[in-house]
Amino acid sequence: MTDQSLALVTGASRGIGLAIAERLIRDGYRVVGTATSEGGVAALRERLQSHGAQHDALLLDIANSEQTDAALADLQTRFGTPLIVVNNAGITRDNLFLRLNESDWDAVINTNLNGVFRVCKALVKPMLKQKAGSIINISSIIGTTGNGGQANYAAAKAGLEGFSRSLAQEIASRNITVNCIAPGFIQTDMTDVLPETQKDAILATIPGKRFGSVEDIAGAVAFLASSDAKYITGQTIHVNGGMNMG
Template structure:
């Protein structure tokens, strides 16, 4: 829960090497957490560790492929032995394999479901016993507006994110009595290196669907994560918070 050397609460952030995940990691560090992030490659992990340790030598990173059950079990066991039980778990890692449904290959469907949905299951399953033993914690799953609205060419991604929100609600019910909250955040279109590379006409089409007429910033997702991790959110569980500039108002 807390790092013995620094007395800081411990946070684990998957998929923290860039974009929203890196913004979340940096935001939690700024709020006084010890953060351990993950990346899918050794080079990504080394780069992430270097960036995080600029903000404090206590922060760390390790390689995690949430699509691989054996690797998850081994990596999380090593993480627990080195750092202890996290207070905050942010499930951000994910992939896309976009294609129109009639052209979608089995591996495009299975890869996305295996990573974006089953991967979160694996991380939560590997941490659930120590969290319950600690009788405290915050699990925060990063979903997407696409899980609610759907999107042409993203049947696999939409299904995985909708499933993730169902997982969030059900797990929240199971462990609420242990003082562990489980919530999801569903970002809309967020300005990252991925969206920066979109053609201008595509960006304009996206902005036309957003009442606020701008993409979100990573710090706006990170701020929502920090709120759900805080004591102020202790009575919020099983919820999906939409952060999308008004694209979806439910």
């Protein structure tokens, strides 16, 4: 790896995505992060460039096929082909199944599963040409265990893991790995607003007796991006404090 090795992190404006972007910067990568609004891009660019002017941010809506194609073509023109691609962007539209409408089902599948397909479709071919790289897809414990009120999210994340294993088999011979990281409950601004009783109920299911940190996920990404993980592909690494084992 050189200081100019490029890493793309989608959904990098906050939380897990931002932690991943900043960890990869510390590890010597040139990082381009993405956000879904112009304001988000401006704020993310300022944050990333506080670590160095070589880093940047890009407008990317992975739910939109045409915009994704155009944005990633611009990425390659301006920055080159990424060595590391972290597919972190995603959404939730939670509801009990009997109340879940088709538009919320479609929105989650389109972003969390189809969106990763779009990013990989745009970047795998140039990555094959450079004969090196790592694709790291952020899944979830919910893709393995399921969760009431999240049938759409669980389906998307389970599909993401199956997609990753299949893609890994196709491109392993070109020195490109494809893996997933499945976080458990991670402390973010979304978990911070949960009632204490709900937090206590969740913590009771975690042998580690704490929520994970965004740095826990960033550290797992850093490992899969490193040369230490060059013989690991098609795997899902669970980072959940023992909440789900197997």
